[in-house]
Amino acid sequence: MTSARATMADMDIELALGDITTWEVDAIVNAANHTLLGGGGVDGAIHRAGGRAILEECRVLRADRYPDGLPTGEAVATTGGDLPARWVIHTVGPTWAKTKDKSDLLRSCFRTSLTVADELGASTVAFPLISAGVYRWPKEDAIIQALSTLRATSTSVRTATLVLYDEATHRLAQRLASS
Numbered sequence: 278m279t280s281a282r283a284t285m286a287d288m289d290i291e292l293a294l295g296d297i298t299t300w301e302v303d304a305i306v307n308a309a310n311h312t313l314l315g316g317g318g319v320d321g322a323i324h325r326a327g328g329r330a331i332l333e334e335c336r337v338l339r340a341d342r343y344p345d346g347l348p349t350g351e352a353v354a355t356t357g358g359d360l361p362a363r364w365v366i367h368t369v370g371p372t373w374a375k376t377k378d379k380s381d382l383l384r385s386c387f388r389t390s391l392t393v394a395d396e397l398g399a400s401t402v403a404f405p406l407i408s409a410g411v412y413r414w415p416k417e418d419a420i421i422q423a424l425s426t427l428r429a430t431s432t433s434v435r436t437a438t439l440v441l442y443d444e445a446t447h448r449l450a451q452r453l454a455s456s
């Protein structure tokens with residue numbers, strides 16, 4: 278795990294390289310899908326590492342609050358199960374589309390996740406690069422949207438860490454954060 282300070286604002290924003298399921302923070306954010314019942318990428322990794330408790334809570338959320346699934350751009354929390362993080366904040370990113378600008382929805386994922394973190398009283402939160410995997414959002418723009426939204430959002434969270442999964446993406450994020 279490596280970590281570097283990217284910017285100083287009301288909330289510190291850090292860039293890091295590694296597997297978000299190992300992060301020792303109050304809350305990690307999951308790039309979930311509408312079903313809330315697990316999937317590939319970081320979603321699958323979080324459910325595998327977090328164990329059945331997360332899935333059981335997600336099932337209850339589906340039954341009680343989101344019978345049609347969690348809408349894109351919204352966020353909801355479960356406990357962290359077996360993860361080091363106390364909570365998981367599940368949010369659904371938009372899929373990339375060349376012909377339609379969905380960046381408002383991508384930005385909404387970061388904003389609503391921070392709102393949920395505030396409601397939980399979380400002061401440290403780690404985010405994956407939402408939408409930049411199976412949902413095919415170009416990594417460079419995903420990083421720009423993530424950093425600019427985190428910088429612009431008013432929150433009680435003290436530290437947000439953007440956790441990049443591979444070295445090339447981490448280097449790209451470092452370059453974009455300092456430009």
Ligand code: ADP
Pocket residue numbers: 295296297298308309317318319320322370405406407408409410411412413414440441442443
């Ligand atoms: P989406 O469906 O929103 O695109 P993905 O999970 O497919 O979500 O990918 C989002 C980003 O998370 C990608 O950049 C992917 O490389 C990264 N990723 C996948 N697994 C992990 C992990 N364990 N920790 C941190 N990032 C991860």
